[in-house]
Amino acid sequence: MTDSKTHLVAVVGAGPAGLFAAKKFADAGHRTFILNRDIKPGGLAEYGIFPNKHAMKEGLRKQFRKILETPALSYFGNVRIGGGGDLTVEELRGLGFTAVVVAAGAQGTKSLGIPGEEGEGVFHAKDLVYHYNDLPPFSLRPFAIGQRCAVVGIGNVMIDVANYLVHYKQVGEMVAVARRGPAERAYDRREMKHVCANLDRAAAAAEVERIADRLGAVGQDPAALVAALLEDTPEGTVPEGPTRIRFRFLASPKRVVRDAGGRVAGLEIEENVLVAKGDSTAAKGTGKTEVLPVDTVVFAIGDRVDPSLGLPYADGTFSTNPVPRGGDPEPSLYEVYDPAAKRVLEGLFVIGWSRKASDGLVGKARQDGESGAKVVLAYLASRPGMDAAGGEAAAAGVDRRLRERFPRAVPKDRIPLLEAAEREEAARRGVPFFKWPRNEEMLAAIERRTSPLPR
Secondary structure, eight states, X not given: OOGGGBOEEEEEOOSHHHHHHHHHHHHTTOEEEEEESSSSSOTHHHHTSOTTOHHHHHHHHHHHHHHHTOTTEEEEESOOBXXXXXXXXXXXXXXXOSEEEEOOOOOEEOOOOOTTOSSTTEEEHHHHXXXXXXXXXXXXXXXXXXXXXXXXXXXXXXHHHHHHIIIIIOOSEEEEEOSSXXXXXXXXXXXXXXXXXXXXXXXXXXXXXXXXXXXXXXTOOHHHHHHHHXXXXXXXXXXXXXXXXXXXXXXXXXXXXXXXXXXEEEEEEEEEEEEXXXXXXXXXXXXXXXXXXXXXXXXXXXXXXXXXXXXXXXXXXXXXXXXXXXXXXOGGGTEEEETTTXXXXXXXXXXXXXXXXXXXXXXXXXXXHHHHHHHHHHHHHTSOOBOHHHHHHHXXXXXXXXXXXXTTOXXXXXXXXXXXXXXXXXXXXXXXXXXXXXXXXXXXXXXXXSSOOOO
16 A cells, blocks of 8 residues: 555445455555444444344454554444435545445345235334344334244244244244245254254144155155254253244245234235255245234344435345456445446445345355455555545544534444443343443443533
């Protein structure tokens, strides 16, 4: 990096993709600004990992603290970018950044578009996960969970929801509804161990037996699948609380059934068969339907990006360049493309779940952030830059304008104060970890340890 190649870079979002990419930019000599919707950094690493995984969360926090210590990196928490927020992407670009990198994650929710899915008693897993992880404003939203819950989906998010229903809500029954069969379940066995004690062994075996002929028709072994389902729940395992977990395979939701008062009374499902599709399988409806008697439905079917951010949007994610240019990594995967104008938007990039929603966990997000950072760094190297003094002067100007416009923004030197306050409150309450569920409570905790943030 030469003095003539210093640039200003904005990163929108402070999840793993954004943080690790920002570290790459700052280490390369570019003055980097992270603008984050939440007060605290971490994204899904902070607000998406199950609350009782304290060691995992703290290990990630240590990495993020180290990143924020980077001298060329500035942080502004409590700043919302996009439609209805504090600053639009175009306004952000107008502040003088050579590159704007969007790492805001997948903040939208997927729906199946079935009748009855809107309204009381139907929730999206991401919103529920944010709720029990105390992310404002989800922390304060009411989530009235009944005693018989259907969770649509059969990946790790379903397991997280099951963990919450078993250990926090202690519901009577949870049924995981899957379009395909037990061979296609997508959860990690290590995650299943958190709830396997509550798996109804007899019901699981009976469910596989019920669809045995359909499994055999595509060459799957029902007996082996029963053994795989039950391998972590030996005979005699004592359940942790009253919740009974069971599966409903080869079932596609068709309608949320509501009673005369609008409350959830059931989930109508269509029976499926499996169709061989190369090395995989696909589900095909039979037309036969049945209503599962449940009072709560949770969709754990993945997320989509939030189109209100203002980037070209299609099929649940932001549009990237459809024309490969060749390279490792491939630049077109990270460049934002405007299909209407049929051109790449200069200096605008997407990484992590903003590029490909719900793709992998923290490790995958870091990898994608760092791969995208290589593309951005190559772009910066192709542009006229500033010398070191000019870069610092320009960064100081941007810093001043952001502080003036967002007096309640939280800079990086205030984050350790918040964490210290959380540790103190956790000790006072006798719990392993504590979070305030309101932004105002977090800001007040910071103010108690320093000069007040301007009002």
